Amino acid sequence: MPPKPRVLFVDDEERIVNLLRLMFRGTYEVLTATSGAEALAIVRSQPVHVVVSDQRMPGMPGIELLDHVRSESPATVRMLLTGYSDLAAIVGSVNQGEVFRFLNKPWQQAEMRAALAEAAEVASLGARPVVAEPSPLPAAPHAGILVLEDCAADREQIGRALGGDYRVYPASSLAQALYVLEQQDIGVVVCEARVGSDDTGDLLHVLKRNFPAIITVMVTHSADSDLVIRLINHARIYRFATKPIRHAVLQLAVSAAMKEHQRCRGDSRRAAYQRTAQRAQLAPSVASGFLDGLKALTERWRLFSV
Numbered sequence: 001m002p003p004k005p006r007v008l009f010v011d012d013e014e015r016i017v018n019l020l021r022l023m024f025r026g027t028y029e030v031l032t033a034t035s036g037a038e039a040l041a042i043v044r045s046q047p048v049h050v051v052v053s054d055q056r057m058p059g060m061p062g063i064e065l066l067d068h069v070r071s072e073s074p075a076t077v078r079m080l081l082t083g084y085s086d087l088a089a090i091v092g093s094v095n096q097g098e099v100f101r102f103l104n105k106p107w108q109q110a111e112m113r114a115a116l117a118e119a120a121e122v123a124s125l126g127a128r129p130v131v132a133e134p135s136p137l138p139a140a141p142h143a144g145i146l147v148l149e150d151c152a153a154d155r156e157q158i159g160r161a162l163g164g165d166y167r168v169y170p171a172s173s174l175a176q177a178l179y180v181l182e183q184q185d186i187g188v189v190v191c192e193a194r195v196g197s198d199d200t201g202d203l204l205h206v207l208k209r210n211f212p213a214i215i216t217v218m219v220t221h222s223a224d225s226d227l228v229i230r231l232i233n234h235a236r237i238y239r240f241a242t243k244p245i246r247h248a249v250l251q252l253a254v255s256a257a258m259k260e261h262q263r264c265r266g267d268s269r270r271a272a273y274q275r276t277a278q279r280a281q282l283a284p285s286v287a288s289g290f291l292d293g294l295k296a297l298t299e300r301w302r303l304f305s306v
Helices: 014-024 036-045 062-072 087-095 109-124 152-162 174-183 201-210 225-235 247-265 268-274 284-292 295-301
Strands: 006-010 029-033 050-054 077-082 101-104 144-148 168-171 186-191 215-220 239-242
Touching: 006 014, 006 036, 014 029, 014 109, 029 036, 036 050, 036 062, 050 062, 050 109, 062 077, 077 109, 101 109, 101 225, 144 152, 144 174, 152 168, 152 247, 168 174, 174 186, 174 201, 186 201, 186 247, 201 215, 201 225, 215 247, 239 247
Parallel strands: 006 029, 006 050, 050 077, 077 101, 144 168, 144 186, 186 215, 215 239
Antiparallel strands: none
16 A cells, blocks of 8 residues: 655644644644744655645744745645635735645635645645746747736736747637637736636636646736635636736746746646646647537637527
8 A cells, every 4th residue: 555645734723733633644644733943844854745834823924834845845735724815925825835725714624635635646746836936038938828818908018028038829808818729839828817707717727627738827906815716726826916017027927837838748747647638739629629628618708609
């Protein structure tokens, strides 16, 4: 029998980590810590597959801890657990600590079990959801950038920020975005949280399930914490950039996302984890199958006539 994945739970309330230990000791090798410093000592002393940390802890908040874990043990999958919806903390958890999942307290047992199972599988395959620090923009990237933004001024500004280094394909609606995905080789999607009256979560969720090498950068001024959390957990947003758009910040986010796309594209273990026989490249025949899978969504979006 293979060894159990090793999961470290971190919370300054001892009763919380004791409860988590009782919940998961039958499935995982459970370690606990009640401070960031204690957690880092554990990570430095032995391999840890998954770290689940509370955000609000004295001395070292969860985001800071997970950022240290990323540096000390990049293959460790990181999850943030918090009892409040602070949008800055949520965005920071993705951009700084490169968090795999964001879970609310009090947690739902089924949600926690499912998220841990997926995180442990990712860790066991050595398929990290993160990459190293961003490098300068590549001179000749292989894949293009889809910009899904219904505000013309913002769409043009994003195009100016990225157009010198990437092939940029603009789209002002979900219908146009699907057309670009069908016709072009896309590595990174830069999009708003909402396009018109719809959020983009459903499209991004299906896209990630079918084409895991396509990486998403969210550009938003939305204060809707619940929407952002859903996008992190289900659409697997890789980076966030806030509005008003700052060119340097966006360029770094897209550079990191393109590097992750290139890594995923050549990572056969990650492809095995995603359990899909489809190529990451959106060749027309593959894209047609993808579009067929969106029929349920397109009814609501009215993208195609019945």
